[in-house]
Amino acid sequence: MGSVIRKAVKMPQSLDSVRMLKIKGLSVMGACGYSDIKTGRMYLQDHVLLVVLEGVYIVRYGEQEYSLRKNEMVFLHKGIVIDYEKYGEEDSRHVLDYMMFFLKDELLHEFMKISNLPVPNPVSPDPTAVHSVNERLLSYIASLKPYFEKPEAIQDELIKLKMLELLFDILDADKGLLNQILQLRQQRLTGIVEVVEKNLLNPVSLQDLAYLSGRSLSTFKREFRKVYNEPAIQWIRNRRLEKARELLTHSGMPITEVCFATGFENVSHFSKAWKKKYGIPPSAMRNRKWAGD
Structure with a gap:
């Protein structure tokens, strides 16, 4: 058996060729354009929140498959190899628009401290699932768009604050998704x-x-x-x-x-x-x- 990790694109390590915000280990990737079907394989070095704003993004790993369309999101834990298929749909002029938020354990730990959240129960974790993106999260994402135009002009701490803001918005919008994110921080060794x-x-x-x-x-x-x-x-x-x-x-x-x-x-x-x-x-x-x- 060969090494699939060596062959897979490593994310967020391989983000230099796309629109992105990256500072002190925190990464946000934004991609928007006209796209026919594209496929590939990625190894996730960090936890990832994938948000699709337009088009279709299909994620497969193991026997699981998650299909995301407009205004849907999914959280994927780090240390997995995924196969993906993404494309813009004909009725939206083949536009594909999505963001990927790469969340390190250190950021999740800091969020838990400042939000005074209890440590989630790792015995019964919430299953991975596709969630809807509500208006508050859409507004948050819209507020990020201008930063991609001149990322070098952004202060280091601002990206960190925006990532924490994302977690607070999820806390208010979808506690099931937040529990899934925080539970994964507790999992040091995967079974x-x-x-x-x-x-x-x-x-x-x-x-x-x-x-x-x-x-x-x-x-x-x-x-x-x-x-x-x-x-x-x-x-x-x-x-x-x-x-x-x-x-x-x-x-x-x-x-x-x-x-x-x-x-x-x-x-x-x-x-x-x-x-x-x-x-x-x-x-x-x-x-x-x-x-x-």
Whole structure:
């Protein structure tokens, strides 16, 4: 398994080519223009609040998919690899307009102190969900737009104050979303099961999974075996092959597409792993299906 993190665009580290406000580790990205469909992959180094003002932005990670349209937002926690698809719609002249707010743990800690909020309960976190953007948040975003024209003229502390203002606006507008944001600050180590299940069908290496879970590679392997009673690489390969068999049996997807859809990076490796497990090449399984066996 190759390293998907090395290949993914790292955000906000790779923001230099877009309109942005960035100072002392705080980042806000703004993008507006005419856009046909664009796809890509990002590794999130910080927590991200994605707000879509016009157009469509689709986010996928693991088996989860979130589709955002005009005046919708979603919060994504750091340390994950996402695939995205974004485009402007025909009825809005293909305009795509969105903002990404990158929120560090230190900022969330400061917000909790000055707002006197209780520490959220990490046992029952609110699920990730798409939320509507209300008028107050739209007004806040409109107030940010002028700063993108001359970001070098903005005082350092102003960006920090604007980020804190965002959190206060969310506190008044959507407590469920705020709870989700603050709960993630409490999660120092992500559970082995959560990381593996979310990234099972992505072409991630064991080093990637260890990093995403906040563990060293040796600790990840040791704890994985305690949970699954099987070596990590063997368990992951078998799960991917089982999913591939399901797709070959019940869908018309070509073998190459099945290979990439189940986390394998090349067809040759996929075919060898398949034959070792099932005793026949994947093409023979497909032929048996069409023959009615």
